Amino acid sequence: MTITEPSPSAMPATPTATGAAVDEELVVTVDELADRAKFEALVGRLSAQSVTKHYDAYADIPWDDAGYEVDPDDRRWVLPAFDALGRTEWYLAQPPAVQSRIGLYRYAAAAKLGMEFENILVRGLLEYTFFTLDNDDPRFRYVYHEVAEETHHGMMFQEFVNRSGMKPKGLPWFLRYRTTRVVSLGHWFPELFFFFVLGGEDPIDHIQREMLRNNDDLPPIFELIMRHHVTEEARHLSFARHYLKLEVPKLSRPKRVVLSLITPIILGVMAQMMILPPKDIARRFSIPADVMREAYRDNEDMKRGTKESVRKVRKLARELGLINPLTKRIWLALGIYATD
Ligand SMILES: [Fe+2]
Numbered sequence: 001m002t003i004t005e006p007s008p009s010a011m012p013a014t015p016t017a018t019g020a021a022v023d024e025e026l027v028v029t030v031d032e033l034a035d036r037a038k039f040e041a042l043v044g045r046l047s048a049q050s051v052t053k054h055y056d057a058y059a060d061i062p063w064d065d066a067g068y069e070v071d072p073d074d075r076r077w078v079l080p081a082f083d084a085l086g087r088t089e090w091y092l093a094q095p096p097a098v099q100s101r102i103g104l105y106r107y108a109a110a111a112k113l114g115m116e117f118e119n120i121l122v123r124g125l126l127e128y129t130f131f132t133l134d135n136d137d138p139r140f141r142y143v144y145h146e147v148a149e150e151t152h153h154g155m156m157f158q159e160f161v162n163r164s165g166m167k168p169k170g171l172p173w174f175l176r177y178r179t180t181r182v183v184s185l186g187h188w189f190p191e192l193f194f195f196f197v198l199g200g201e202d203p204i205d206h207i208q209r210e211m212l213r214n215n216d217d218l219p220p221i222f223e224l225i226m227r228h229h230v231t232e233e234a235r236h237l238s239f240a241r242h243y244l245k246l247e248v249p250k251l252s253r254p255k256r257v258v259l260s261l262i263t264p265i266i267l268g269v270m271a272q273m274m275i276l277p278p279k280d281i282a283r284r285f286s287i288p289a290d291v292m293r294e295a296y297r298d299n300e301d302m303k304r305g306t307k308e309s310v311r312k313v314r315k316l317a318r319e320l321g322l323i324n325p326l327t328k329r330i331w332l333a334l335g336i337y338a339t340d
């Protein structure tokens with residue numbers, strides 16, 4: 001048994017650029033999870049951590065303190081080098097007030113999308129517990145902890161959006177109505193639902209950790225929001241991954257085939273949504289079409305970043321036997337295949 005942990009009670013942690021620490025996931029292999037007791041022990045530990053280390057969207061963020069304002073003229077909103085738009089000649093030639101507003105809009109739009117994704121996630125988790133779990137199943141308690149945490153993330157992200165003054169629109173209405181289909185997966189196909197969960201959580205977590213690791217000059221409000229978020233997400237990701245390791249091997253053959261075909265489609269769509277800016281950014285800031293193309297569509301770094309953002313979930317899909325010569329083509333076509 002090789003759970004990677006420094007002590008029985010804590011999650012593994014890594015330092016950020018400012019010297020603060022954020023938690024990492026616990027990892028248990030598929031073989032180890034064949035033993036149900038080990039899975040339940042892991043879920044128990046995640047539940048215990050949810051009690052000792054959790055953040056309130058208002059009590060734990062000093063929204064009104066000096067230094068925590070969301071000021072659109074703050075130079076620290078300027079896009080970092082790893083965002084391809086931030087490296088274009090067009091962006092570099094813009095006045096400082098425009099550069100910082102484009103950066104802030106990008107982050108506010110990402111927070112809005114994060115809030116919407118978490119809304120779908122919470123609704124699906126409640127479907128999952130309501131329809132599939134019996135008395136005494138330790139997953140019930142953990143998933144309710146996760147629901148409570150995600151509601152605080154949603155409040156935290158929406159508060160940030162409101163204070164930014166940027167008014168991002170979020171999902172178009174025709175997609176909003178379709179979210180009920182994803183929510184219902186929590187009931188009739190939870191394995192597919194949890195791949196959807198990882199498709200949203202893994203890319204966001206990847207981007208936020210990169211920013212916390214590489215940038216020691218983020219606006220304090222934004223740094224704190226991301227730090228609180230990734231710390232709790234480490235538990236969510238750990239649960240989703242281990243749930244899949246436990247349940248996917250038990251699926252019937254037809255369901256495994258469906259899962260192997262739909263998973264890369266979900267991941268490909270979700271990774272693009274999480275990594276690219278909303279389309280209306282070009283109209284709002286009069287960004288020329290060729291600049292957008294250069295930054296996002298024809299950019300090799302962006303393509304590499306997209307693949308990298310789903311690396312952990314791709315590894316899991318491979319471990320579970322969901323990538324075969326046929327489904328590999330779907331992964332390739334959607335730009336999310338790699339050998340690692
Ligand atoms: Fe979250």
Ligand SMILES: [Fe+2]
Nearest residue numbers: 150201233236
């Ligand atoms: Fe989460």
